[in-house]
Amino acid sequence: MSQKELYNVAILGATGAVGQKIMRLLEEKEFPVKQLKLLSSKRSAGKQMIFNGENVTVEEATPDSFKDIDIALFSAGGSISKKLAPEAVKHGAVVIDNTSAFRMDENVPLVVPEVNKEDLKEHQGIIANPNCSTIQMVAALKPIQKAYGIERIIVSTYQAVSGAGAQANKELEKQSKDFFEKGTMEAEILPVKGDKKHYPIAFNALPQIDVFQENGYTFEEIKMINETKKILHQTDLSVAATCVRLPFFTSHAESVYIELAKDGVHVADLWNELRNAEGVLLEDDPATQTYPTPLSAAEREEVFVGRVRKDLDNDRGFHLWVVSDNLMKGAALNTVQIAETLIKNNWLK
Amino acid sequence: MSQKELYNVAILGATGAVGQKIMRLLEEKEFPVKQLKLLSSKRSAGKQMIFNGENVTVEEATPDSFKDIDIALFSAGGSISKKLAPEAVKHGAVVIDNTSAFRMDENVPLVVPEVNKEDLKEHQGIIANPNCSTIQMVAALKPIQKAYGIERIIVSTYQAVSGAGAQANKELEKQSKDFFEKGTMEAEILPVKGDKKHYPIAFNALPQIDVFQENGYTFEEIKMINETKKILHQTDLSVAATCVRLPFFTSHAESVYIELAKDGVHVADLWNELRNAEGVLLEDDPATQTYPTPLSAAEREEVFVGRVRKDLDNDRGFHLWVVSDNLMKGAALNTVQIAETLIKNNWLK
Numbered sequence: 228m229s230q231k232e233l234y235n236v237a238i239l240g241a242t243g244a245v246g247q248k249i250m251r252l253l254e255e256k257e258f259p260v261k262q263l264k265l266l267s268s269k270r271s272a273g274k275q276m277i278f279n280g281e282n283v284t285v286e287e288a289t290p291d292s293f294k295d296i297d298i299a300l301f302s303a304g305g306s307i308s309k310k311l312a313p314e315a316v317k318h319g320a321v322v323i324d325n326t327s328a329f330r331m332d333e334n335v336p337l338v339v340p341e342v343n344k345e346d347l348k349e350h351q352g353i354i355a356n357p358n359c360s361t362i363q364m365v366a367a368l369k370p371i372q373k374a375y376g377i378e379r380i381i382v383s384t385y386q387a388v389s390g391a392g393a394q395a396n397k398e399l400e401k402q403s404k405d406f407f408e409k410g411t412m413e414a415e416i417l418p419v420k421g422d423k424k425h426y427p428i429a430f431n432a433l434p435q436i437d438v439f440q441e442n443g444y445t446f447e448e449i450k451m452i453n454e455t456k457k458i459l460h461q462t463d464l465s466v467a468a469t470c471v472r473l474p475f476f477t478s479h480a481e482s483v484y485i486e487l488a489k490d491g492v493h494v495a496d497l498w499n500e501l502r503n504a505e506g507v508l509l510e511d512d513p514a515t516q517t518y519p520t521p522l523s524a525a526e527r528e529e530v531f532v533g534r535v536r537k538d539l540d541n542d543r544g545f546h547l548w549v550v551s552d553n554l555m556k557g558a559a560l561n562t563v564q565i566a567e568t569l570i571k572n573n574w575l576k
Numbered sequence: 577m578s579q580k581e582l583y584n585v586a587i588l589g590a591t592g593a594v595g596q597k598i599m600r601l602l603e604e605k606e607f608p609v610k611q612l613k614l615l616s617s618k619r620s621a622g623k624q625m626i627f628n629g630e631n632v633t634v635e636e637a638t639p640d641s642f643k644d645i646d647i648a649l650f651s652a653g654g655s656i657s658k659k660l661a662p663e664a665v666k667h668g669a670v671v672i673d674n675t676s677a678f679r680m681d682e683n684v685p686l687v688v689p690e691v692n693k694e695d696l697k698e699h700q701g702i703i704a705n706p707n708c709s710t711i712q713m714v715a716a717l718k719p720i721q722k723a724y725g726i727e728r729i730i731v732s733t734y735q736a737v738s739g740a741g742a743q744a745n746k747e748l749e750k751q752s753k754d755f756f757e758k759g760t761m762e763a764e765i766l767p768v769k770g771d772k773k774h775y776p777i778a779f780n781a782l783p784q785i786d787v788f789q790e791n792g793y794t795f796e797e798i799k800m801i802n803e804t805k806k807i808l809h810q811t812d813l814s815v816a817a818t819c820v821r822l823p824f825f826t827s828h829a830e831s832v833y834i835e836l837a838k839d840g841v842h843v844a845d846l847w848n849e850l851r852n853a854e855g856v857l858l859e860d861d862p863a864t865q866t867y868p869t870p871l872s873a874a875e876r877e878e879v880f881v882g883r884v885r886k887d888l889d890n891d892r893g894f895h896l897w898v899v900s901d902n903l904m905k906g907a908a909l910n911t912v913q914i915a916e917t918l919i920k921n922n923w924l925k
Contacts, residue, residue, distance in 0.1 A: 383818075383831035385734070385781050385822070400756065403752055403756070404756065407753065418865070422865060423865060424864070424865040426871075426872075430823065430824040430825055430870075431869050431870050432734050432822065432824065432829050432869060434867050434883050434897045435865060439863070439865070443862050444885060444888075452888065467889065467893070469831040471734065471829075474779065474822075474823050475780055480783070480820075482732035482820065482831075484730050494792065514788070515772070516767070516771060516772060516788070518783050520775060520780050521780050521781050522775075535792070536792045536793060539791075539815075539816065540815070544816070548783045
């Protein structure tokens with residue numbers, strides 16, 4: 228396959244927030260699409276969407292939907308991925324899956340192209356897109372790991388509600404208005420749709436993203452810990468995470484502490500690595516109050532890094548503030564970039 | 577002086593958010609007030625406030641305002657404290673100062689009564705109330721330090737806008753409404769009133785609280801680092817802080833990582849210490865999604881702790897989520913508790 232070929236592409240979960248972003252990115256990036264198939268649950272089937280100026284009818288996803296599909300971009304939830312990804316592979320499609328279903332499967336590459344695109348070579352039909360909060364952190368840390376080694380990561384996250392889906396966005400909007408108009412707020416979705424209890428997110432902070440595991444960590448925290456080690460190819464890396472949902476719509480921010488494997492590194496050295504890193508934009512100048520924020524990073528493609536500081540007690544310790552649009556680099560964009568990388572390198576098979 | 581005596585009390589900054597809370601707490605706690613003097617800038621002088629059912633006229637603060645005052649509670653900004661606290665002391669008053677003006681002065685006790693009330697014995701007329709984000713952290717960590725020793729703290733904060741004053745609250749409210757009604761937001765106050773640039777706080781996160789120092793840390797971060805060491809009486813304690821302003825009105829939350837001085841400690845051991853700690857309430861049960869949030873802690877007196885977890889890589893490492901009302905324990909309540917402790921122990925002098 229050469230770069231000039233065109234491909235039959237399917238988007239599963241086409242009507243969701245990430246699915247729609249994927250479609251827009253395929254247009255914007257002039258992805259070599261021969262035919263685009265939009266797939267969804269039975270409920271959303273029949274909807275009309277416009278791709279490159281033409282109407283496309285959303286179809287209900289079935290195992291046979293993937294006949295003649297070259298690239299299938301999955302973003303419809305873990306259980307659907309588990310059921311349909313193997314079927315798509317049987318039909319010869321390469322699946323890029325946006326759920327956590329296959330991420331820790333040792334036969335499935337977990338890829339952020341700027342960080343570990345070589346892992347794509349080993350794919351057996353399914354490739355996993357990492358968790359949103361993981362993607363932006365490893366994108367920022369890879370150049371530092373490469374230059375100086377990293378022995379330890381402690382991260383506290385500041386995550387947008389859109390990571391919990393479009394319903395969570397609506398809940399934040401409704402609660403924000405009700406807070407002023409009614410003085411009360413109803414919570415039905417967050418912190419986790421389907422979990423036992425719900426708390427207001429407007430004018431609040433919820434230290435729970437995804438469900439709790441037996442060890443007291445949330446699944447979001449466990450995902451960040453395990454995925455980071457896998458993507459950075461470093462099983463002995465210490466990673467700790469505390470994940471918090473906050474009342475903003477777009478972009479995750481992260482307060483990241485790292486310990487390098489080398490002494491004597493300066494902030495200017497890290498700045499240098501970050502300035503030259505693919506997909507990373509350094510926005511760090513205390514004198515002019517320059518740092519990234521969730522609002523400034525929204526709708527942007529890059530991972531933004533600011534507030535780089537040396538720890539005052541530990542010569543190998545550094546603090547960073549990492550912000551990126553959770554639906555773009557954190558989901559849709561990274562998915563499309565994986566597909567582009569497969570094509571560019573003839574790794575689609 | 578015995579506990580039955582009554583005292584002439586002055587509140588400087590009486591019309592501000594913290595000043596008003598202090599007055600309410602003096603009422604609620606039946607503080608032994610003989611006469612209450614309310615002091616402010618010239619601008620607010622003349623206002624009427626009600627204390628214990630009686631009208632009190634706010635007076636402009638001058639050096640002579642402190643004649644015959646026993647206890648002066650200062651909450652009107654650092655420069656005013658620097659000017660008027662020594663004058664109040666000259667008149668024989670004991671000043672409890674809510675600003676950063678004297679906190680790191682070695683002759684000034686910096687006190688959270690549950691943590692280091694003995695330091696009050698050494699006062700020379702001025703006692704400093706710590707920074708809001710510091711108070712709640714040391715209140716939660718003191719029982720752990722006492723039982724197991726703490727060698728290191730890394731904290732990322734989630735701080736309410738009310739820490740920046742009543743104007744910041746109004747800014748968050750206006751921006752939140754404008755976001756939906758106009759689609760634009762104007763920023764004039766936050767992150768720091770009087771600093772060069774302003775950014776919207778509604779539906780955003782600002783990694784700047786107080787002004788930047790030359791080393792790239794903000795003054796809020798430096799305050800947390802230095803004050804924590806002073807209050808916990810441990811100059812060799814490693815403390816790192818990243819302070820972030822978020823779009824909620826009340827309560828600061830903190831993601832706190834600590835390293836103990838002992839091996840083999842379990843989560844249950846920390847729970848045990850926290851359950852028995854004065855002023856602390858443990859709210860920690862993942863099975864029932866029980867953890868504190870800014871909204872649940874608002875208007876409450878305690879420091880709430882949840883999400884206590886052992887680090888997955890470091891036997892001495894633990895993570896905690898600490899939440900408290902920044903205007904209550906973080907400011908007004910701690911101020912009043914210092915005054916109560918001085919009286920109870922005959923340390924007023």
